[in-house]
Amino acid sequence: EGVIYTELRRPCRTMILVNPQSGRGQALQLFTGHIQAMLTEASIPYTLVITEHQNHARELVRKADLSQWDALVIMSGDGLLFEVINGLMEREDWQQAIQTPLGILPGGSGNALAASVHHYSQSPPAWNEELLLSCGFMLCKGLVSSLDLVSVHLASRQRLFSFLSLAWGFVADVDIESEKYRHVGAIRFLMGTLVRLASLRVYQGRLAYLPAKETLKPPKGSGKDPPSTPKKPSLCSSLPCHLLPNASPKKSSLKNCIDTNLNQNSITKSSNVITNTILEPHRNNKTASPVDSLLPSLDQPVPDNWTVVNEEDFVLVLAIYQSHLAEDLWTVPGAMADDGLIHLFYVTAGISRPALLRLFLAMEKGSHLACGCPYLVYEKVRALRLEPISQQGMITVDGEVVEYGPIQAQVHPGMAKLICG
Numbered sequence: 001e002g003v004i005y006t007e008l009r010r011p012c013r014t015m016i017l018v019n020p021q022s023g024r025g026q027a028l029q030l031f032t033g034h035i036q037a038m039l040t041e042a043s044i045p046y047t048l049v050i051t052e053h054q055n056h057a058r059e060l061v062r063k064a065d066l067s068q069w070d071a072l073v074i075m076s077g078d079g080l081l082f083e084v085i086n087g088l089m090e091r092e093d094w095q096q097a098i099q100t101p102l103g104i105l106p107g108g109s110g111n112a113l114a115a116s117v118h119h120y121s122q123s124p125p126a127w128n129e130e131l132l133l134s135c136g137f138m139l140c141k142g143l144v145s146s147l148d149l150v151s152v153h154l155a156s157r158q159r160l161f162s163f164l165s166l167a168w169g170f171v172a173d174v175d176i177e178s179e180k181y182r183h184v185g186a187i188r189f190l191m192g193t194l195v196r197l198a199s200l201r202v203y204q205g206r207l208a209y210l211p212a213k214e215t216l217k218p219p220k221g222s223g224k225d226p227p228s229t230p231k232k233p234s235l236c237s238s239l240p241c242h243l244l245p246n247a248s249p250k251k252s253s254l255k256n257c258i259d260t261n262l263n264q265n266s267i268t269k270s271s272n273v274i275t276n277t278i279l280e281p282h283r284n285n286k287t288a289s290p291v292d293s294l295l296p297s298l299d300q301p302v303p304d305n306w307t308v309v310n311e312e313d314f315v316l317v318l319a320i321y322q323s324h325l326a327e328d329l330w331t332v333p334g335a336m337a338d339d340g341l342i343h344l345f346y347v348t349a350g351i352s353r354p355a356l357l358r359l360f361l362a363m364e365k366g367s368h369l370a371c372g373c374p375y376l377v378y379e380k381v382r383a384l385r386l387e388p389i390s391q392q393g394m395i396t397v398d399g400e401v402v403e404y405g406p407i408q409a410q411v412h413p414g415m416a417k418l419i420c421g
């Protein structure tokens with residue numbers, strides 16, 4: 001209900017990025033075995049790009065001549081799409097670039113967006129090859145709708161864009177610790193959950209958010225006006241954070257080395273010189289990237305219309321903006337790709353191991369909210385801030401580790417385009 005679709009241009013010149021290392025290392029075989037013939041039959045001209053290392057795809061889309069492509073499709077897990085979205089947002093022409101329709105073909109071990117997109121199409125649940133076929137079919141159908149992005153700010157002033165989740169505590173730990181079980185596929189999350197349950201711990205920090213029902217007004221601390229009523233002191237008040245776009249444009253000087261040969265159905269292997277950091281500072285420029293009007297700078301207290309959570313002892317904090325956290329974790333029953341919402345969950349300390357396990361098992365059917373668990377809280381929000389107090393811990397964005405420390409985020413409704421439906 002209420003989803004507005006446009007159609008892909010025909011013929012749809014498609015770049016398909018494959019991470020051969022994703023999942024059980026079979027993404028390329030899955031592509032040739034299940035998707036290739038489908039695309040040929042649908043007369044979709046595509047160029048296959050096999051990534052060679054982390055951030056290869058990010059660098060490639062940052063420099064690509066996007067006028068040659070009608071769609072960018074990712075055959076991997078969520079991590080490769082995270083790279084592509086951030087590559088697009090780092091471009092000077094980000095406003096047009098992020099309009100490029102994005103498609104997902106599940107080839108990884110964490111295929112949350114693929115599972116979500118399949119779910120939005122109102123099809124009964126599917127896994128593995130069946131999920132892949134469903135996503136391949138959607139690509140052939142070529143319907144495009146909007147996708148919310150969430151702008152995330154880290155203490156070091158880095159900014160990145162997220163389409164799936166921000167996690168701290170239990171969920172982040174499971175996601176990263178279970179990477180060593182990547183070879184078993186999607187079941188790695190269940191294995192990781194069981195292992196983490198055995199060493200369950202509490203994470204201390206402060207959480208605040210802007211409830212979705214609040215009217216959208218800019219935060220008080222964003223201008224020159226002094227902070228109003230004194231609030232809880234900000235944890236990171238000493239940090240020199242300026243979150244609005246700064247005025248020093250720095251163009252990437254790396255030469256454009258992407259092979260943009262549009263040989264139909266060719267396989268491109270470009271050998272680039274690419275920096276291998278997970279997160280690079282956002283490249284600001286004159287046109288500036290989207291302004292996060294809901295967020296004060298990280299060294300300012302949160303605005304008055306935010307809710308500050310009283311508890312400081314958490315087992316997990318999870319902000320998610322799609323229906324599924326993994327193929328078999330239906331985390332947000334009502335979520336839509338462009339509902340303009342961050343679905344914020346947190347579990348406070350005191351929950352027993354069996355109760356926490358029950359929540360995750362119930363999530364397969366999307367019934368965890370009906371468990372009546374008093375430690376689980378769910379809020380629909382538009383922005384949030386998390387300030388960890390525990391010295392050790394892990395924060396992930398879209399399943400990728402980011403810098404540990406104060407972090408805040410706000411949603412940008414419908415900023416990207418998603419092949420879906």
Ligand code: ADP
Nearest residue numbers: 019022023051052053076077079080108109110
């Ligand atoms: P999975 O779901 O199996 O984890 P992802 O798509 O999330 O699959 O990819 C996992 C990580 O691998 C991501 O951080 C991604 O950036 C990185 N990556 C992409 N291409 C390559 C490659 N060719 N070799 C190694 N790592 C890669």
Ligand code: MG
Nearest residue numbers: 321336337339
């Ligand atoms: Mg959403």
